[in-house]
Amino acid sequence: MxxxxxxxxxxxxxxxxxxxxxxxxxxxxxxxxxxxxxxxxxxxxxxxxxxxxxxxxxxxxxxxxxxxxxxxxxxxxxxxxxGGSVHFKRNILQCSSCRKLINTGISGSIRRCPFCGSSGIIDLASGFGHGSCCRHA
Ligand SMILES: [Zn+2]
The missing domain is CATH 1.10.10 (Arc Repressor Mutant, subunit A)
Incomplete structure (x- = not known):
């Protein structure tokens, strides 16, 4: 983990x-x-x-x-x-506009940045091909 x-x-x-x-x-x-x-x-x-x-x-x-x-x-x-055979306990999202980080659960889904309202949300777990596997772990 x-x-x-x-x-x-x-x-x-x-x-x-x-x-x-x-x-x-x-x-x-x-x-x-x-x-x-x-x-x-x-x-x-x-x-x-x-x-x-x-x-x-x-x-x-x-x-x-x-x-x-x-x-x-x-x-x-x-x-x-x-990557590697791991699962994440938590995820971090990053706003592509204001670059602020948003800590979230692995199954959380946030569509808009709570700081600036941008819809450009980068999912750092899925960048590793993770997210779907972790969400079912
Ligand atoms: Zn933002």
Whole structure:
């Protein structure tokens, strides 16, 4: 289980076209492990429980994620966060006009931005091919 989709899923060094860069892919479960451990400060047991995986699995995900982040920084790679067999607990929508974020349940449907009224709503979970699977999980 992954709490919510990442806000940004595509990173690269500035000023260098993607075609000149090597690439590294961080899976959603690796992203979640590094978020829980290094961003939110949870220990491995708490992180494993949040994700619904064993502690050794969490540790393995975290080690892979850290290795990839180190390669991204040191080698100057193009980094993309990719899918994987995960489900989201919550969704985040983003207004394409005012860029504000709207936290919502995974099955929630909002058609207009509550801040500016725009109908340009970006569903960050479905950008990962998720949403329909998570909605039935
Ligand atoms: Zn808006």
């Amino acid at each position: 992954v709490d919510s989709p990442p806000l940004i899923h595509d990173f690269k060094p500035s000023g260098i076209p993607k075609r000149f860069l090597g690439a590294v892919e961080l899976s959603l479960d690796e992203y979640e492990a590094i978020k829980l451990s290094d961003y939110l400060g949870k220990d491995h047991a708490a992180g494993a429980e949040k994700m619904g995986v064993s502690r050794p699995t969490f540790t393995r995900l975290l080690e892979r994620a850290r290795k990839k982040m180190a390669r991204f920084l040191i080698e100057g790679l193009h980094l993309q966060i990719e």
